[in-house]
Amino acid sequence: MPPASEASRPSSPDGLAQAPGLRDLFIGMQEVALSSFGGGLSAWSQRIVVEQRRWMTNEDFLTGLTVARLFPGPNQINMAVYIGASFRGLPGALVALAGMLLVPFSLLMALGLVYFQIHRIPQVDRVLAGVVAAAAGMALSMGFKILDTYRRDPVALVLAAGIFVAMAFFHVRLIPLVLVTAPLAMAWYWPRASQQELR
């Protein structure tokens, strides 16, 4: 089998490697996690799973991304679950998840242990005050990042504004908020013949 090249998007099952076992899944996902330490996790995941290891077609991979974004849970973790489950069901999903998280989670735990030991030191607290200000800017940017998608959908904007006000000013909790608004939103966006005619 040739190394990764542009011929590496197999359109037929013939171009694919043998379905990975549990061990392969664990190692493969670990490789994805390690490669993406600088960011770009889904790009790395695609490169390794589709182009290098040839476990699945690009089409299947993109389907996985759609499912991962649609269902609850962190997108990258859901993607690992999708890959694992596609080949080895529930055990595959759990092994892929473990492979994806082992190193980053251990690292984060080490960071946490250090943090709780030293965060009361005034110098550390001062540096953290700055880091926190920057991180808050990242949090603030999340909404703006997807705002553009809804520019032409006034109903979506009104719904989003209502949810923002309910949470930010009336301190409505997340679970009841979602349980009430999700059915309403789903009813509005339910695919209807009449709506399609309007568009």
Place this chain on the structure above:
Amino acid sequence: MTGMGLDTLAATAAQCTPVSLSDLGRLAQVIWTFLPLSLFSLGGGNTLLAEYHHISVEEFCWLTNAQFADLYALAEAAPGPSSMIVGLLAMGAAWKEGPLWGLVSAFGGELAILLPSTLLMVLASLSWNRLKDSPWRVAFQKGLGPITLGILFAVGLKILTTANHGPLAYLTSIAVCVLMLRTRISPLWFMAVAGLLGGVGLINR
């Protein structure tokens, strides 16, 4: 200035009185709290941050405001999915019982937040061909978008106001927000520069 920061820390802590629990009781509290939230982590999980803040600072008094903000920043700065913040929050919940309980709690909390959504994702992956063309899928996908949008704005505001910010800190946050939207510079740089500014005393809580 730093004295003031620590005073505010103490003041926040004093406002919140935790229910006294055994170490195992605390672990059960952590797991029981995160388990149902797992299924509500829309839009990749960041939508849960305001809820995490409410739970760990206001409801159960696991952390102070400043600690919550610190842990958010740590999770963002560390490699890997930033949703692993749950591990840090759960570590904080049990920190009084020692680092070992902190670790046990961290694993418990992380498992709790991941397990339900993982099981659902397995079902979804295996039955996607049937789900794909269902009107439920279409309505779910379109309907949850605006909800996620609203929640993310509320989350952004919550994080912004969580650490008691001075004007320069607000300015830093807004500058980083604009840079995040306009450039592709790694946010680690922003955190490093802001950390430096904080270290020399320009940004205070």
